[in-house]
Amino acid sequence: MFIDIILLLSIAVALVALFQRIQLPPILAYLATGIVAGPHGFQLIVEQADIELFAELGVVFLMFSLGLEFSLPRLLSMRHLVLGLGGGQVMSVGLIFTVLGIFASLYWSQAFVVASAMLMSSTAIVIKQLAESKLLNTRMSKLSISVLLFQDIAVVPFLIMIPLLAQQSGNVMLIAEQMGWALVKGLFAVSLILSVGRWILPTVFKEIALTRSDELFVMSTLLVALIAGLITHWLGLSMALGAFLAGMMLGEGPYRHQLEADIRPFRDVLMGLFFITIGMLLNLPSLLEDWPRLIIVLVVMMLTKIMLVFVLAKSLGESSRNALSTGLVLAQMGEFGFVLLALAGKLELLPLPLISTLVGVGVMSMAMTPWLINRHQDIVRRLMFQSKVVPKSGLSSPLPGQYIDHVIVCGYGRSGQTIARFLKIEGIPYTVIDRDPVRVQEALNGGEKIEFGDASRREIQMMLGVDKAKSIIITFKDTEKAIELLKIVKPLTDAKVLVRTTDDSTMQKLQDAGATDVVPESLEGSLMMVSHVLAISGVPIKRILKRLQHERQGHYNHLHGFYFGGESNIPFEESEVLERLHAIRLEQGAYAIGKTVAEVKLKEVSYRAVRRQGVELTHVHPDFMFAAGDVILLCGPSRYVKRAEHRLLGDWAG
Incomplete structure (x- = not known):
């Protein structure tokens, strides 16, 4: 047999x-x-x-x-x-x-x-x-x-x-x-x-x-x-x-x-x-x-x-x-x-x-x-002996259980629930998928549109109408699972995929996997604080909204990197990935003095600014030449910032 x-x-x-x-x-x-x-x-x-x-x-x-x-x-x-x-x-x-x-x-x-x-x-x-x-x-x-x-x-x-x-x-x-x-x-x-x-x-x-x-x-x-x-x-x-x-x-x-x-x-x-x-x-x-x-x-x-x-x-x-x-x-x-x-x-x-x-x-x-x-x-x-081409039958309302031009929300934690509430207020069709049976049952009892299942399964995404969806929202924190889901849905649909993450440490990985946009909660929280501070400081609301839009379109450029402190409670793995800010002063005898940015050839870091005689220069071009007394503000992952410091000061000239 x-x-x-x-x-x-x-x-x-x-x-x-x-x-x-x-x-x-x-x-x-x-x-x-x-x-x-x-x-x-x-x-x-x-x-x-x-x-x-x-x-x-x-x-x-x-x-x-x-x-x-x-x-x-x-x-x-x-x-x-x-x-x-x-x-x-x-x-x-x-x-x-x-x-x-x-x-x-x-x-x-x-x-x-x-x-x-x-x-x-x-x-x-x-x-x-x-x-x-x-x-x-x-x-x-x-x-x-x-x-x-x-x-x-x-x-x-x-x-x-x-x-x-x-x-x-x-x-x-x-x-x-x-x-x-x-x-x-x-x-x-x-x-x-x-x-x-x-x-x-x-x-x-x-x-x-x-x-x-x-x-x-x-x-x-x-x-x-x-x-x-x-x-x-x-x-x-x-x-x-x-x-x-x-x-x-x-x-x-x-x-x-x-x-x-x-x-x-x-x-x-x-x-x-x-x-x-x-x-x-x-x-x-x-x-x-x-x-x-x-x-x-x-x-x-x-x-x-x-x-x-x-x-x-x-x-x-x-x-x-x-x-x-x-x-x-x-x-x-x-x-x-x-x-x-x-x-x-x-x-x-x-x-x-x-x-x-x-x-x-x-x-x-x-x-x-x-x-x-x-x-x-x-x-x-x-x-029917019709001389002209008959147009396609007009669309009817979707049948029960079918989905079209809708939003798929993957994960029904606090973020997923908040998104669903606003979608409901605006009358935008949506469906939610979550794998917590208690949460799903509670939501069903409350009349929510939710299904139980593993969002990273291709078959389930097809049942949710991923090929006809307008957008897909991934709200759970597991980055590897989010990447797995992105690999599944991208070949199936042209819909925009928005991914929520805790911070900016995995933004690039998610974007490389096919995410249309990545929203880091910590950076968005900072933006909201900034908008409130600017508002109470008298900045016009239009300028605030324009600034927020500029930051999002620039992938939170001004929010990347921060100064590590002695009490920064950051695991070693994250500290090696998260971008940090680090200021380096070029004293006499430093390797970089008299050399241009192109000649120094720093890798995996960016020049946020150079301060010279009290003047801050934010546009550091490849022909910019360093001088004694310059304070260089670098931004990048910790291990690359350390290498860059050794390179600039001459402790490591490789």
Whole structure:
């Protein structure tokens, strides 16, 4: 088994890289891996049982992630579209495909399963492609997401019904009886898991979060998903149903983003194995021999879904352009369709040749999806016989849970809270991320917009919409963590990144890492004191503001460096980095007398001023020549200031 998995992953890595180059989704690469390695390809994998076990766990984690995204507030805010357009699409497409399946000589139970699989659209591909095409906040996108949301919810009853259909062989009364019993068990499972999630898990995850242990948090997440799946499995229901409920109960809490980020690597790898096992069901030689039927099924499926979505959207008052665009976006078969087909194949409810044909239809429709989304405007224009190019759909308000043109505040200490308060006063959209569970819960109780999670995780920044953010504020004191975060966000966004630090000792490091601006608290505090002193001294407010702006634009030039004293309580490491001021008097015999600044060649320090016969010269150019009695004011890190003093006085002439 170990060799089989390594072999599969090796092929998958190569094919994913190839498919990415030709801009096809990774799902198709996994399916192609299954075709190559499966029994109808090169037969590289003989024993599939162990791989299918891991693949089933992939479905469990996929449903857990789906549960994290599902929330009652989100559903209620979109209920008109979700229930109207989404519910109408599922029922109408399902009914028509079921009837077509019966006319094609399938048992009604088989026709129902086929219809359930074909009515699904690909949430993963559609959302990813809409995001890459900058279309996520269009009206067409909102309509599409409403349908996808209802489809995702509909997966749960389908997962319950398919095993019942397989067990009862089409006996309607027995199926109805079993559905009733399954409903009772389902309600018990929902009550049990949601009760545990409401009263026990928040406390458990709060204690886990307090440990600040990434490993413990990840293991606890996996354990919760698997235990919830095991509970529903014991009740004779799908493991995926339990995982969905577990995700849903945790999705309402503050740990949603961190949970999703932690489980995503496991989900993606295991889902890759799942799609590989689906690809193994694809009998490519047989499909090539029977390609006319494949093309007919593909065309009928896509045209039917496009037309029904168009009619439903129009009946809800949507424009023809948005209705048709939505139909084009949702025309493909989705990953949950493969989940249902795999379950039906495992239960021998559908014959393998039919599953192979349907998988082929799904693969081809998925391959067409990126092109359909990118070209939907041109297709709509041609189908509606419009001579002029149709402009992009107008932007709608962001969907619940989405972010756009907002500020991301990383860290919710005193600085983060102060920033958030002023953003709220000015009506600027923002979100906050913090890893202190007590603080997060307190803020949530107070109605703040805050999420629990590690801000330095790329996945969490993507969930917070870093690619669409206006600015990012880093408020925590850990410089190394701030640099790590800068390295993550800079390739993802063009937003300005403002970093707060204690003093100016790490300004250059942070700027080199990509910070747009660095705000040292000690220097800003000094500036505020200066502004108050100047104000009470009678300096006009405009001149004060101009002076403050000049200092900030000059990177606090006049605030760098200070005189060390005998009571300066500064650690050795900081004293070697912080800039200090040091005055040096050139007595007779000093090395620098009679030499220019360029000839002395001091390194890593700057000349703040030279005082000669009571006159202070602040502009020290390279041709300036030193004379006996000059007092030189140097600024720089301690070790370089000491070297410069030795150089000027002649104690060290190297």
